[in-house]
Amino acid sequence: MDMDDSPAFAELLPPDRTLMGPGPSDVHPRVLRSMATPLVGYLDDYCVEIMDDIQEGLRYLFQTDNEHTLAVSGTGSAAMETAFGNLVEPDETVLVPDNGYFGARMGEMAERAGGEVHTVSAPWGEPLDPADVEAAFEEHSPTVFGFVHGETSTGVRQTRVSELTEIAHENDAYVVADTVASLGGVEFRTDEWDVDVVYSGSQKCLSAPPGASPITFNDRAVEKVHAREEPARSWYLDLEGVWEYWGEERNYHHTAPVSTLYALREALRLLAEEGLEATWERHEHVAGALTDGVEAMGVGLNTPEEYWLPTLNPVRVPDGVEDGQVIDRLLTEHGIEIVGGLGALDGEIFRVGCMGHSARPANVSQFVSAFGAVLAEEGAEVDLEAGAGATASALARRDR
Amino acid sequence: MDMDDSPAFAELLPPDRTLMGPGPSDVHPRVLRSMATPLVGYLDDYCVEIMDDIQEGLRYLFQTDNEHTLAVSGTGSAAMETAFGNLVEPDETVLVPDNGYFGARMGEMAERAGGEVHTVSAPWGEPLDPADVEAAFEEHSPTVFGFVHGETSTGVRQTRVSELTEIAHENDAYVVADTVASLGGVEFRTDEWDVDVVYSGSQKCLSAPPGASPITFNDRAVEKVHAREEPARSWYLDLEGVWEYWGEERNYHHTAPVSTLYALREALRLLAEEGLEATWERHEHVAGALTDGVEAMGVGLNTPEEYWLPTLNPVRVPDGVEDGQVIDRLLTEHGIEIVGGLGALDGEIFRVGCMGHSARPANVSQFVSAFGAVLAEEGAEVDLEAGAGATASALARRDR
The missing domain is CATH 3.40.640.10 (Type I PLP-dependent aspartate aminotransferase-like (Major domain))
Structure with a gap:
């Protein structure tokens, strides 16, 4: 290492991401x-x-x-x-x-x-x-x-x-x-x-x-x-x-x-x-719209309602689809970050975060549409329109 | 703790500080x-x-x-x-x-x-x-x-x-x-x-x-x-x-x-x-102007030139002056943070940082003037004008 090896960095210009993985979430x-x-x-x-x-x-x-x-x-x-x-x-x-x-x-x-x-x-x-x-x-x-x-x-x-x-x-x-x-x-x-x-x-x-x-x-x-x-x-x-x-x-x-x-x-x-109880309700409402959309398009969740964690949604990888391919395309084509499963669930699930400032209607609508589109292009049998519709309908409900 | 105890915080409005303590320094x-x-x-x-x-x-x-x-x-x-x-x-x-x-x-x-x-x-x-x-x-x-x-x-x-x-x-x-x-x-x-x-x-x-x-x-x-x-x-x-x-x-x-x-x-x-060597030279130049000023006003340093650390300058507390009082007044009246000594040097020295973005002429000029003024008001025998003059002169020299 010598003094003339002064490195030259480009300007800090990160790509615009919608963070729907396990964290960090979108920062307010x-x-x-x-x-x-x-x-x-x-x-x-x-x-x-x-x-x-x-x-x-x-x-x-x-x-x-x-x-x-x-x-x-x-x-x-x-x-x-x-x-x-x-x-x-x-x-x-x-x-x-x-x-x-x-x-x-x-x-x-x-x-x-x-x-x-x-x-x-x-x-x-x-x-x-x-x-x-x-x-x-x-x-x-x-x-x-x-x-x-x-x-x-x-x-x-x-x-x-x-x-x-x-x-x-x-x-x-x-x-x-x-x-x-x-x-x-x-x-x-x-x-x-x-x-x-x-x-x-x-x-x-x-x-x-x-x-x-x-x-x-x-x-x-x-x-x-x-x-x-x-x-x-x-x-x-x-x-x-x-x-x-x-x-x-x-x-x-x-x-x-x-x-x-x-x-x-x-x-x-x-x-x-916002108030803590209102925050809990928002997470349940918005993540509920996410899971409604996913299920309506024909993709399963890996947890029953009983111990569903709205902040981190385990979505089953549909048959015939390679999870890494979907994750990469969501990131590079749609700017959305989600991740795959770990350990015993590696390759079995996508993990879709819905936390904090990421738990808002804009993110969930964007995610459900893009996820459906990528899955369809990857050959999964999904009903893209039913998914987006169910999410829109759930977001519109105020009594959840 | 109950749900109605939602705390109310004011806007984040920190006071404007010039950070000349042991860190954090002014952030660029x-x-x-x-x-x-x-x-x-x-x-x-x-x-x-x-x-x-x-x-x-x-x-x-x-x-x-x-x-x-x-x-x-x-x-x-x-x-x-x-x-x-x-x-x-x-x-x-x-x-x-x-x-x-x-x-x-x-x-x-x-x-x-x-x-x-x-x-x-x-x-x-x-x-x-x-x-x-x-x-x-x-x-x-x-x-x-x-x-x-x-x-x-x-x-x-x-x-x-x-x-x-x-x-x-x-x-x-x-x-x-x-x-x-x-x-x-x-x-x-x-x-x-x-x-x-x-x-x-x-x-x-x-x-x-x-x-x-x-x-x-x-x-x-x-x-x-x-x-x-x-x-x-x-x-x-x-x-x-x-x-x-x-x-x-x-x-x-x-x-x-x-x-x-x-x-x-x-x-x-x-x-x-900036280049690493240029950065080292800046610290020496600017901190040197600080110590020149302090010494010219009649206040001593606690380290000889031989092992002087330009980034952290130990300035002796002049006779008859209470260190905490000077530190408080610099902060509240001038917005400048410095700190006192630790351990064996508690009460004996002020520690004046001159690091990173704090190691610049504006900070040093501001510090030497304010420090001289506070010491004089606290009854120390200091030559305020000689201090400010020596700092200005040292900052003007390019051959240091």
């Missing part, structure tokens, strides 16, 4: 604008005010009164590791689900924290059954139990959350919920459902860019962290250190991602303006 | 604009192109041909932990300096990684002496040695870097350099100086917001990581996983902070346009 224009705002220092009184706003907004989003509510300085997986890395001590037994990609990731992180990991099973594409969780508790006696509320890899919503937390608490265990693909899109009630630690991401239902990730710990979980025999294995994600900054002291721990906090605050402001 | 307007750009997915071909550009730009910045050069999805401390968390295995001996805040942080992180930490001493405000490093190697036989090239807490530049790396390599140890407050501001040559792992931040000399942090590993360091008996203790910061995304495969590991990558790319583009 007001959130984009907030990112262009000049910075203040991360200990400036104004930054502290913004942090207060963010914490208030996050408590509303999580539906919690937990004091320890903050934004992790990283993307969703950093929040996941903040949960497991702080809660799990070496040699503790941890129970995680094996019915999706992110349950497995929980297990990997719990192992890095020194935990012994066992799994509770459900098929990919189905939620956990509380009876199976109860049996796993009897067999393994875990002290920490993690579950995924909205599993991005399968498009499944974990139902009966209160039953899961009750089982765990009867066994004196702590419960961690992954709501990366669900919080702010579908109903979740941290306090009412008695979940000890809940985390999420900013780039899905919040319509903000990735890089600052919501997390909340209840007092019981915080006491467990305080009682650790040795500190968390990551300094950067150590709740004790991070709370020096987000707690009352507002002391330096690490430099906060100021611009991303601006974005998160604007996203939470938008959420508060 | 082109970088701010880049953050307002709509996102693409993190596996979109365009995002992959941007990552290619970033890696090319980072290699230029680091002056390295290292393949394993990337941006960590977090702020500078996340990059520090990526270095120590991957390089240090349990029970390894690690040597770090005790002459500043960030050397101590290296030690904390090495301990979290399971390392046994020893220190090599120098007074706060002075660099390490290679003779002391050699003696510490003889005494403790460390396998990993970290040093801080530009110590933010003291404003000291570590000189004689090649001598340090030679000592370490003669002892078969690996060398980690912290360049958070120096890279892109003062000369640093990763390959020529034979440093194994180097990391930095985006919010100082690069004029970008915090949240994506440069790091580079040479092949020797990568081989050490590959040979680990157990994986790194942080999943999020595990080089093996992160490299699945930044390496040739470009596979999903965790969601990348797309907007912050846009910003880092624009910052690297600006650096390449």
Whole structure:
């Protein structure tokens, strides 16, 4: 490498995309604008005010009164590791689900924290059954139990959350919920459902860019962290250190991602303006129009209504169609991003996100029309017009 | 928490600041604009192109041909932990300096990684002496040695870097350099100086917001990581996983902070346009005008010319003046952010950053005038006019 090798980059000119994958979602224009705002220092009184706003907004989003509510300085997986890395001590037994990609990731992180990991099973594409969780508790006696509320890899919503937390608490265990693909899109009630630690991401239902990730710990979980025999294995994600900054002291721990906090605050402001229940209803309404259209054109969904996750819709790949080909054509010919299945569902499903600012009629109409057109051109037997019609009709209904 | 507690936030309207503290620095307007750009997915071909550009730009910045050069999805401390968390295995001996805040942080992180930490001493405000490093190697036989090239807490530049790396390599140890407050501001040559792992931040000399942090590993360091008996203790910061995304495969590991990558790319583009050597010269020229002004008004610096760090200037608090009062007045009356000393230098020095887009004549002229005025009002014996005059004169010289 020498001094004359100064690289020459072209202007930043990304193609115009409609983001209907598993995230990032389309970022709201007001959130984009907030990112262009000049910075203040991360200990400036104004930054502290913004942090207060963010914490208030996050408590509303999580539906919690937990004091320890903050934004992790990283993307969703950093929040996941903040949960497991702080809660799990070496040699503790941890129970995680094996019915999706992110349950497995929980297990990997719990192992890095020194935990012994066992799994509770459900098929990919189905939620956990509380009876199976109860049996796993009897067999393994875990002290920490993690579950995924909205599993991005399968498009499944974990139902009966209160039953899961009750089982765990009867066994004196702590419960961690992954709501990366669900919080702010579908109903979740941290306090009412008695979940000890809940985390999420900013780039899905919040319509903000990735890089600052919501997390909340209840007092019981915080006491467990305080009682650790040795500190968390990551300094950067150590709740004790991070709370020096987000707690009352507002002391330096690490430099906060100021611009991303601006974005998160604007996203939470938008959420508060719309209202949380109205946001849930919008996701259900708009994603419902999407699935109505898909089904009307003759393509199946991979989840029954009972545990449908409106924010991430698993659409079955029709016979005779190659999933990668459809995904590529949607992107290059229509500017729409969707993705394929993971793990056991690779090649079986498309995953179509409908989250945050992407969960709006324009996106869904555009997607259903383009998806039908590409499938037809790829030789699938679809009724393009019925699909678009059903979506239009569902969008027009106000009583959903 | 109930549904009616929807919080109401005011518009995002931060005060106008001139950021002359230890970071974030003023972000370049082109970088701010880049953050307002709509996102693409993190596996979109365009995002992959941007990552290619970033890696090319980072290699230029680091002056390295290292393949394993990337941006960590977090702020500078996340990059520090990526270095120590991957390089240090349990029970390894690690040597770090005790002459500043960030050397101590290296030690904390090495301990979290399971390392046994020893220190090599120098007074706060002075660099390490290679003779002391050699003696510490003889005494403790460390396998990993970290040093801080530009110590933010003291404003000291570590000189004689090649001598340090030679000592370490003669002892078969690996060398980690912290360049958070120096890279892109003062000369640093990763390959020529034979440093194994180097990391930095985006919010100082690069004029970008915090949240994506440069790091580079040479092949020797990568081989050490590959040979680990157990994986790194942080999943999020595990080089093996992160490299699945930044390496040739470009596979999903965790969601990348797309907007912050846009910003880092624009910052690297600006650096390449100016040229690295020209950037170093600008920092020296402009910060030199700052220190000339400060000294001409009768206020001392805490570092001799020999290890002066132009990017972070430690200015002695004049007799009879309370440092916090000066800092507060500069911020509230002049909109200028500087900070006080840390640790052994608390109350002894002001720390005045001059990095990236903050290292420009407008900022330095504004700072020297305002600083002189506040000191005079606080009762210090300063020659305000001589200070402003010396700065103007130094800025006018082109031969510096």
